[in-house]
Amino acid sequence: MNSEIRSLEPKALWNKFADLNAVPRASKKEARVIAFMKAFGNNLGLEVIEDEVGNVIIKKPATAGMEDRETIVMQSHLDMVHQKNTDTNFDFETQGIEMYIDGDWVRAKGTTLGADNGLGVATIMAVLESKAIVHPAIEALFTIDEETGMTGAMGLKGGVLSGGILLNLDTEEDDEIGVGCAGGIDVTATRAYKEEETPEFKTGYEIRVKGLQGGHSGMDIHKGLGNANKIMNRLLFDGFENFGLRISEIDGGSLRNAIPRESSAIVAIDTLHDAVFNAEMSALAEIIKTELKTLEPDLEIVVSKTETPEKIMDLGVQEGMTRALYAAINGVYRMSADIPDLVETSNNVARVIVKEGEIKIGCLTRSSVDSSKMDLANTLRATFELTGCEVEFSGDYPGWTPNMDASILKVLSNLYEKINGEKAHVAACHAGLECGILGSNYPEMEMISFGPTIRGAHSPDERASISSAQKYWKFVLEILKNIPKK
Known part of the structure; x- marks a missing residue:
């Protein structure tokens, strides 16, 4: 070749x-x-x-x-x-x-x-x-x-x-x-949480988001492409609101400068909700795919049974994290007022890891205006700190x-x-x-x-x-x- x-x-x-x-x-x-x-x-x-x-x-x-x-x-x-x-x-x-x-x-x-x-x-x-x-x-x-x-x-x-x-x-x-x-700055939110024994009469599921285009988190951020971490969080949030879904693990995205293409999660739900949970997830998956069908024709959302996890997240921490991820700004924050069609400020919710009592969420915030970059970084910081996370800024460049x-x-x-x-x-x-x-x-x-x-x-x-x-x-x-x- x-x-x-x-x-x-x-x-x-x-x-x-x-x-x-x-x-x-x-x-x-x-x-x-x-x-x-x-x-x-x-x-x-x-x-x-x-x-x-x-x-x-x-x-x-x-x-x-x-x-x-x-x-x-x-x-x-x-x-x-x-x-x-x-x-x-x-x-x-x-x-x-x-x-x-x-x-x-x-x-x-x-x-x-x-x-x-x-x-x-x-x-x-x-x-x-x-x-x-x-x-x-x-x-x-x-x-x-x-x-x-x-x-x-x-x-x-x-x-x-x-x-x-x-x-x-x-x-x-x-x-x-x-x-x-x-310029850019890395925003990293971390938190420890207590793992709980998974109660009886729970069924394990794996949820996978895949098939997204991904791309450059700066040059492609204005295109409205799907972000696997944001899509996964939407599914998890809905599952908790309607069925008390509990999270065991999440592994989403990869590098900060790449729009996340894939995410997977291991969760548990009450066995008695099995049939209706499947129906709700299928319906929501179709809604999301319809929303993104023009930009993301190959998007797949797969919900399948798996071995019930032994441990799940502390309930209060799970609620706070999923709400923070819902609130976290992703995509274009502000267009330039001086240069036509130029994105001034944006954020990529790039990486979400939940495993063995540790949460880590990584973002890359970009802007051609340093004050606007820091304004958005602080917006994200406040969002995650409200849920008990520690937030670190690093890799700041002009x-x-x-x-x-x-x-x-x-x-x-x-x-x-x-x-x-x-x-x-x-x-x-x-x-x-x-x-x-x-x-x-x-x-x-x-x-x-x-x-x-x-x-x-x-x-x-x-x-x-x-x-x-x-x-x-x-x-x-x-x-x-x-x-x-x-």
Whole structure:
């Protein structure tokens, strides 16, 4: 399968992507890909630096005649989101991504593809390796842990880089030039609870929510996609209100930056309510599927009998938790008043775990306005604290404020229109790019973001457009030739 990918044009880009995708590279587990990148740079005879947090910097001199141009930083992140379908047998720790071609798209077999941000990394690798591409002096910056905290960007110290322009290759629409992004903060609610012995005459059930699209919790948050944690809580709340349903376990969602696709729960109900409970759950499941049928045609809600659990949650804690999850804001909180169609502030109720006397609820709150980000984070904090949870804020990172007067923006805008015969869409995005963080230590550096078209990032539906990659590659080559003089 991957041999098909290597035959795609531009071969330089797709071959490097295939090389990279053979290396497991989960966030916070980047040791192998760091070693891979260092070996790549050393084999080219280039200067290679690994900083104290694990970022890799590879420096390449300008080609002949380009020595008077501004040094550029080409930047992408090494880590990728590891997600797979439940019926996919795949070990991210040991296996490389299995890719295939589907019309104009490159996909992976039941897993995330790693195009986010692997196509950016592969682009830089191809430029570093080439002896024919015209370019100014390059500082290639490969950051770690972008997807779960941006600790690589946060750990990069000032003075390591000398470039005056940064090209971030992490935008997912090929007609878009990114000039700003949202900041984010992790909101985590935890609480211990007493487990009770399950009374007699109870029947055990497993409830499963699956088949949702999922997606990027920033770029896709405005689409109104189903959130498995919110759907599950709706089912549990209804089951308790009508039948005294008691919760034993919940396992919903996965990563904070991925809209939850699946959730499962083990519950117990009075045996005498067996038939009517099944009927009520089936009816409610059909209502939810009807509500979401346009956006989530593959949604499944399965309620099936299972072994009656030995333990259930303390009743008071269960009531408080399900009410808090119902009240917790999920999705778009506020649209930007300044930039049309831009989500300003949002939240993703990303992870819900209830097991063995411990509750953990994880959210990712994003905003391009820091005060609005903290307002929503405090709204969530108050919601969960009212139920007795302890709430922690962590992983706070800033947004990237647009600079509409940047010289590199003018270069890219003019080149895009010249090449494609139409204007690019200059925009801020609701994702978390590393530019805002990097700018805190390099405030004089001009920054811009662009990339090829990618769909379904952070989900097993992730796919990269082949024709867009060709368009993007041509754009990259023209940009490198047209970097302004110092």
